[in-house]
Amino acid sequence: MLTDYISVLVFTVVAVAFVAINLFLSRLLRPRNPYPEKLTSYECGEDPEGQSWIQFNIRFYVVALIFLIFEVEIAFLYPWGVVMKQLGLAAYLEMAVFILILGAGFVYVWKKGDLEWVKESDVIAVLERRQAEEEAQRARRTSPRDLPEAVTSDQ
Amino acid sequence: MDLTIPSTDLTAILPQITLIGAASVLLLLSLSDRLRRAMPYLALLALAVVAVQVAGLWGQAPRSFTDMMVRDDFTGFADLIFIAGAILTILISVAYAETHGIDRGEYYALILFAVSGMSLMAASVDLFTFFLSLEVLSISLYVLIGFERGEPMSNEGALKYFLLGAFASGFILYGIALIYGATGTTHYQDLTTFVNHAVPGPKNLLLLAGLGLLLVGLGFKVSMAPFHGWTPDVYQGAPTPISAFMATGSKAAGFAVLIRVFASVFAELRVDWVPLLWGLTVLTMTIGNIVALVQTDLKRLLAYSSIAHAGYMLLAIVAGGAEGSSSILFYLLVYTLMNVAAFGVIAVLSAKGEASHTLDEIAGLGVRRPALAAVMAVAMFSLAGIPPTAGFMAKFYVFSAVVKADFLGLAVIGVLNSGVSLYYYLRVVVWMYMRESTRPVPSPADRRLSLNGLAALFISALALLQIGIMPSSLLQIAQRAVLMLR
Numbered sequence: 001m002l003t004d005y006i007s008v009l010v011f012t013v014v015a016v017a018f019v020a021i022n023l024f025l026s027r028l029l030r031p032r033n034p035y036p037e038k039l040t041s042y043e044c045g046e047d048p049e050g051q052s053w054i055q056f057n058i059r060f061y062v063v064a065l066i067f068l069i070f071e072v073e074i075a076f077l078y079p080w081g082v083v084m085k086q087l088g089l090a091a092y093l094e095m096a097v098f099i100l101i102l103g104a105g106f107v108y109v110w111k112k113g114d115l116e117w118v119k120e121s122d123v124i125a126v127l128e129r130r131q132a133e134e135e136a137q138r139a140r141r142t143s144p145r146d147l148p149e150a151v152t153s154d155q
Numbered sequence: 156m157d158l159t160i161p162s163t164d165l166t167a168i169l170p171q172i173t174l175i176g177a178a179s180v181l182l183l184l185s186l187s188d189r190l191r192r193a194m195p196y197l198a199l200l201a202l203a204v205v206a207v208q209v210a211g212l213w214g215q216a217p218r219s220f221t222d223m224m225v226r227d228d229f230t231g232f233a234d235l236i237f238i239a240g241a242i243l244t245i246l247i248s249v250a251y252a253e254t255h256g257i258d259r260g261e262y263y264a265l266i267l268f269a270v271s272g273m274s275l276m277a278a279s280v281d282l283f284t285f286f287l288s289l290e291v292l293s294i295s296l297y298v299l300i301g302f303e304r305g306e307p308m309s310n311e312g313a314l315k316y317f318l319l320g321a322f323a324s325g326f327i328l329y330g331i332a333l334i335y336g337a338t339g340t341t342h343y344q345d346l347t348t349f350v351n352h353a354v355p356g357p358k359n360l361l362l363l364a365g366l367g368l369l370l371v372g373l374g375f376k377v378s379m380a381p382f383h384g385w386t387p388d389v390y391q392g393a394p395t396p397i398s399a400f401m402a403t404g405s406k407a408a409g410f411a412v413l414i415r416v417f418a419s420v421f422a423e424l425r426v427d428w429v430p431l432l433w434g435l436t437v438l439t440m441t442i443g444n445i446v447a448l449v450q451t452d453l454k455r456l457l458a459y460s461s462i463a464h465a466g467y468m469l470l471a472i473v474a475g476g477a478e479g480s481s482s483i484l485f486y487l488l489v490y491t492l493m494n495v496a497a498f499g500v501i502a503v504l505s506a507k508g509e510a511s512h513t514l515d516e517i518a519g520l521g522v523r524r525p526a527l528a529a530v531m532a533v534a535m536f537s538l539a540g541i542p543p544t545a546g547f548m549a550k551f552y553v554f555s556a557v558v559k560a561d562f563l564g565l566a567v568i569g570v571l572n573s574g575v576s577l578y579y580y581l582r583v584v585v586w587m588y589m590r591e592s593t594r595p596v597p598s599p600a601d602r603r604l605s606l607n608g609l610a611a612l613f614i615s616a617l618a619l620l621q622i623g624i625m626p627s628s629l630l631q632i633a634q635r636a637v638l639m640l641r
Contacts, residue, residue: 101179104179104182104183107183107186108182108183108186111186112186
């Protein structure tokens with residue numbers, strides 16, 4: 001039973017060795033000339049700012065997740081479209097159910113505003129916070145005596 | 156090439172389809188704010204419909220998806236446990252969710268999705284459908300645990316469960332891959348045939364390794380030592396009703412698969428896995444009970460108690476046979492009721508703003524809120540296994556199955572452990588009734604509690620007493636449910 005896997009083992013060893021030997025050989029042969037432009041992260045047509053090892057906005061993940069779902073849908077739809085006539089009504093209905101479920105998720109995401117890069121509800125929250133801060137500042141300016149602890153700390 | 160769609164008889168998974176459909180509808184309805192208050196009741200309605208469907212399909216054994224799903228009586232009984240757990244969880248959730256700002260339709264939709272995952276797990280008779288259903292369950296739970304987004308503990312619990320759960324999924328997949336490599340099939344029936352007709356000779360190490368990895372992954376899900384580390388943190392951090400739901404439903408689903416895979420499919424290999432599971436069972440019971448002794452946080456105490464109870468149920472897996480399996484089913488149902496009652500008291504009090512997470516905080520509960528204290532006392536007596544509560548009968552059946560299977564040593568260790576557990580369960584009762592209250596007795600207006608929560612608590616407490624006094628009819632149903640396993 002285990003001997004069936006000997007080819008897998010051979011394949012793994014050959015693959016690792018192939019890459020390792022080539023890297024080692026090119027290291028011996030190639031010229032070595034690092035300069036700042038060469039070491040920057042790759043960016044197409046723009047001057048890169050800083051390193052690529054930064055924290056990415058969490059919104060990228062939401063977009064990636066939604067993209068993945070529709071990617072899978074396409075992967076199912078293509079083979080289905082090719083053989084649909086042979087499979088008949090049952091296959092049609094099954095795919096309809098599948099798309100319906102995906103559609104429900106899509107409607108949910110859309111309505112929640114997760115397809116917008118900047119969510120409307122987030123903008124409103126930020127504006128409200130800014131407004132509250134401004135009002136608090138105005139209140140502080142008009143009645144400084146309402147903040148006795150600030151006064152005592154100044155003295 | 157000739158292609159045909161396999162027969163589309165969906166009777167076997169009709170209840171699960173209903174669950175998923177209802178959950179999707181709830182999800183869409185939650186987009187509008189108008190139905191917010193109706194959400195829990197819509198979810199309850201869906202669960203009631205599913206319960207009727209499960210009852211209607213009782214006694215038949217339809218199969219779906221080229222035999223990858225089956226609805227035999229074992230699935231049916233497991234479904235009843237999940238549905239009972241979910242209904243009671245939703246009832247204790249209503250008031251809690253409102254006061255904790257998590258009363259959104261998604262919360263109830265996710266509970267329904269989780270139940271569908273559990274139910275599919277119990278119905279799976281193929282390792283692949285089992286794995287997919289497990290993911291449906293796990294992903295719903297990851298979100299539910301972290302549902303209180305403002306609470307750092309809730310987030311911590313969710314992240315811990317997610318990382319360790321993903322790791323456990325890896326173990327399960329690797330196990331399935333090795334089992335497939337060794338046998339060339341993932342279907343339970345073909346696996347049984349393979350194991351039963353194996354030519355005598357050297358042991359099939361690949362198969363045993365796969366089985367071991369599968370045990371690690373499932374052990375994580377049912378919080379078997381030494382894979383139990385997440386349990387206290389997650390139960391403590393999750394919203395209290397969700398802790399109850401996890402302790403009951405998620406554990407029951409894990410055991411349903413353990414019964415199908417270990418007690419039934421690989422029963423022929425008992426010589427190989429019983430010694431391993433013997434040790435793990437002793438370890439699980441002992442760690443759970445010993446560490447629970449020093450807990451002062453009630454949710455952590457219940458978490459360690461849930462580890463100990465996983466140990467008792469593993470005893471019956473070691474015992475094996477129809478008797479072992481039916482005693483686990485009985486135990487799981489009783490365990491669901493006890494846990495909902497215990498976590499429910501905490502949730503109902505927490506919904507009133509009376510945090511009751513530590514022993515100090517429940518001191519004098521017997522004076523302040525006699526009815527809730529009584530429910531908690533019944534739950535504690537039952538968890539400890541004191542007659543006439545159902546917990547005693549559940550333990551009795553498990554231990555008698557173990558003794559009948561000739562594991563006398565294991566039974567003795569189990570009973571000793573059960574003795575140790577008396578201390579920490581009764582300590583809760585002592586604190587409730589024999590300590591001075593740290594809080595004033597609530598005024599009549601403050602006394603009013605959510606009716607849903609109270610209904611769930613009294614249903615569970617009464618059911619515990621009822622099953623404790625008259626257990627035989629329920630046990631007979633459990634015994635009949637496992638007959639179809641072969």
